[in-house]
Amino acid sequence: MNPFSKVAIVGIGETKVGKIPGTSVTQLQAEATRLALEDCGIAKDEVDGVFSFAGYSRPATLYSAQVSEYLGVKPVINAQIEAGGVVTALMALFNAASAVASGLCHVALCTFAENPTSRQKSGGRHEVPMAYQRGAEEFEEPFGAVSMPICYALIAQRHMHEYGTTSQQLGAVAVSTRKHACLNPTAVMRTTITLEDHQSSRMIASPLRLLDCCLTTDGGTALIITSADRAKDLRRIPISILGFGMQTTHRIVMQAPDIRDLGIKEAGQRAFAMAGLTLADVDVAEIYDAFTICTIIGLESLGFCGEGEGGAYAAEGRLELGNKTPVNTHGGLLSHAHCGGSFHITEAIKQLRGECGPRQVKDAKVALVAGHGGVFSTCGAMFLGRGLP
């Protein structure tokens, strides 16, 4: 039973990515919105639902009202959505699709942007008073776990212990993902890398090296969602939401369950069930790759390979275009841009529309966007389909 059968994604907007100093998150979202509206030909005054996230710059209240105000939009339904990593973008899309499906609005906008280059430096680590209990600050940061690479390194080290995953296999993920970025004119990193480059890149927090880590970039995206009926009159191939699933197990890494119990497996299974699909039906997958280990765990959890076999899968080059269900065809977080994984969604849509040029997956009809936020804390998976159901 698919609750989104009468909904379609009809427009996308992508700003350029990289270093865009002197821009605000609001400006980036507004620009992405302008592009998305141009893409579908819907007038701005028709937008009546807004789901956005302010990025990680600083805690922001009423952010969906802020971006609405900047755009001159008065939504009948809106909220700032945050669930971590790519789950933020997936949840914004879920909320937008639900609002349209339930008849609460007609044209919904999802927009996400980040601007770390221009981020104003906060006065201290605890810019807002610690009004709520934050486990990481009390039980992790005093021990030097003060950044995301360290938290993911703990996951990677455990994966290596349990399954014999090697640093070279992590490197294979980096190399394959960079190959895809080299085919994408908008990607930030477009120089080919070799396994030797990966192995000689400096160690950040063992076992993760520099080339195991995602980029930090400015940029943003926007999606326009409306009814399937309306979609028939518009210029682009409409994109359907075929299935969705989410699962959260923890927030901070010391509270994470064992690797085999991470939520991405459940989220994927629920999305597959809603869509009535198996992996054999999926033409392309965009898996949130904050670090190379994330792609490997994603592959295992989503059924590309068995438990613990993700490293070997990557080492065989099976992530790459030309293989069944290639992964991160735009270059991912590792080589294209960060932007909260929102470009994983726009890339999936472009693949389904046939707009990817040299990195196009032939005749792509079904795309998977999956991944997580935090340290595999929140997890989500969504299937998108070409055309209306």
Next chain:
Amino acid sequence: MTEHPTGKPLPQPFNDSKTYWQGCQRHELLIPRCLNCGKYFFYPRQFCPTCMSPSLEWVKSGGLGRVYSFSVVYTPFGDAYGPEDVPYIVAIIELKEGVRLMSNIVDCRPEEVRVDMPVEVVFDDVTSEVTLPKFRPATPGRPGR
């Protein structure tokens, strides 16, 4: 919050975690346990995260456990960590009581740390008000505290 001598983050004990940090100051590793369902849990909460009972007790842990995972940090992050601080070892320790907590491995060369390595707690009096529990390789034959 008390100031760390080099500005590093320190825990700010707050209602349900005060007892834990006070225990550390006395060089005791106290782990909360539910009197209703009997499960240990960590980090401290107002009630049991398994059964929601507010009937809790604090149990003095033997301080023994194993390394569940670790990472040797080579690149300093943030304002408080500089080149003089690295490498340091962050680890998730699984205590014999079955709970996991984050800490540092000390008295051990980075290349000697292994997942599953037995460890024992030691206490680092970082300031006059804050003591952090850390872990060193367990000495076979040394009785737990």
